[in-house]
Amino acid sequence: METRHFSARLLASLVLALGLVLVAACSGGESEAAGSGEAAADASDDQNGQTGSPTTATADEMTIAGVTFAPPASWEDLGPEGMRQAQFRLAPVAGDEEAAEVNVFYFGPASGGGVEANLQRWIGQIEDGTEPVRDRFDVGGMTGHSVALDGSYKAGGMRPMGGDGGEAKPGYRLVGVVLEGPRGSVFFKLTGPEATASAMEEGLMAMVRDARSGG
Numbered sequence: 761m762e763t764r765h766f767s768a769r770l771l772a773s774l775v776l777a778l779g780l781v782l783v784a785a786c787s788g789g790e791s792e793a794a795g796s797g798e799a800a801a802d803a804s805d806d807q808n809g810q811t812g813s814p815t816t817a818t819a820d821e822m823t824i825a826g827v828t829f830a831p832p833a834s835w836e837d838l839g840p841e842g843m844r845q846a847q848f849r850l851a852p853v854a855g856d857e858e859a860a861e862v863n864v865f866y867f868g869p870a871s872g873g874g875v876e877a878n879l880q881r882w883i884g885q886i887e888d889g890t891e892p893v894r895d896r897f898d899v900g901g902m903t904g905h906s907v908a909l910d911g912s913y914k915a916g917g918m919r920p921m922g923g924d925g926g927e928a929k930p931g932y933r934l935v936g937v938v939l940e941g942p943r944g945s946v947f948f949k950l951t952g953p954e955a956t957a958s959a960m961e962e963g964l965m966a967m968v969r970d971a972r973s974g975g
Contacts (some may be wrong), residue, residue, distance in 0.1 A: 822846065823974075824845045824846065824864060824866055824946055825845075825866045825941050825942075825943040825944055825946055826941050826942035826943045826973060826974060827902070827939055827941040827942075827946045827971055827972075827973065828971060828972050828973075828974060829967050829968065829970065829971040829972075830967060830970065831846075831848055831862075831963075831967060832963035832966075832967065834850065834963070835848040835849065835850055835862070835960070835963065836848060836849040836850070836851070838861075843865055843867065844863050844864065844865060845864045845865060845866050845946075846863075846864040847861065847862070847863050847864070848861065848862045848863075849861050849862075850952070850956060850959060850960040850963075851956075852953065852956050853955050853956045853959050854955075855955055856952075856953040856954075856955050856956045857953070858952065858953050858956070859952060859956065860933075860950065860951065860952025860953065860956040860957040860959070860960040861950070861951060861952060862948060862949065862950045862960065862964055863948075863949050864946065864947065864948055864949075865946070865947040865949070866944065866945075866946050866947070867944070867945075868944055869943055869944040870944065872944065872945050872947065874945075875905050875938050875940065875945060878936070878938060878945075878947060879894070879905060879907050879936060879938070882907055882934055882936040882949065883907060883909065885913060885914055885915055885934060886909050886910070886911040886912065886913055886914075886932070886934055887911055887912040887913075887914055887928050888911050888912055889909045889910060889911025889912070890909050890910045890911060891909070892907050892908070892909040893907070893908045893909065894906065894907050895907075897969070899939070899968065899969050899970075899971055899972075900970075900971050900972030900973050901972070901973040902939050902940050902941055902942075902971070902973050903939075903940045904937060904938065904939050904940070904968060904969075905937070905938045905940075906935065906936065906937045906938075906965070906968075907934075907935070907936050908933070908934070908935040908936075908961070909933070909934060910931075910932065910933045910934075910954055911930075911932065912928035912929060912930045912931075912932065913928060913929045913932035913934060913951055914926075914927070914928035914929070915951075931953055931954055932951060932952065932953060932954065932957070933950075933951070933952065933953070933954045933957035933958060933961070934949070934950065934951050934957075935949075935950040935951075935957065935961050935964060935965075936948070936949050936950070937949075937964065937965075937968050939968060939971060941973060942973050942974070948964065948968060950964050
């Protein structure tokens with residue numbers, strides 16, 4: 761009789777102990793899961809709380825013929841091709857069907873046809889265009905020149921500085937910049953539909969005005 765009572769008490773104790781272990785295990789699992797959720801939320805907040813915008817963030821710097829500049833990170837880097845030392849593209853904004861592009865050229869210390877000749881060549885590639893807006897500025901120990909106008913874009917002349925020489929494309933914008941660098945002029949040419957080109961122009965002008973000589 762006593763043996764049966766002892767066995768019953770032992771069984772009850774074992775059941776109670778097992779129940780306490782299970783409760784503790786469940787509580788620990790809920791605590792760990794909650795902690796993981798908070799960490800994920802913190803990570804999401806960190807990502808959503810990042811400052812800056814695609815138009816101001818910059819990718820790695822690059823140097824061409826002693827001119828160092830940092831293209832906006834929002835631009836697609838197409839890499840060099842032929843006489844184009846660098847090529848960048850911005851996807852069309854709402855209302856446009858084509859992307860805008862910035863092409864960078866360098867023809868050597870004494871090549872390229874000179875500053876004014878290239879500005880005039882660019883102006884001549886816009887038919888029925890607006891009055892060209894020109895500017896001259898100093899940046900990073902260099903002299904810069906720019907021209908901007910809208911109209912029907914028809915590339916011509918030297919292919920690297922012009923394009924494919926096809927039919928004129930109406931509603932385009934052209935912005936050309938020449939930086940007189942330490943090893944000769946570096947040329948930046950932006951073309952594209954007006955809205956998309958205007959969006960890319962902001963990054964272009966910020967980039968060239970932050971450029972520096974050296975490297």
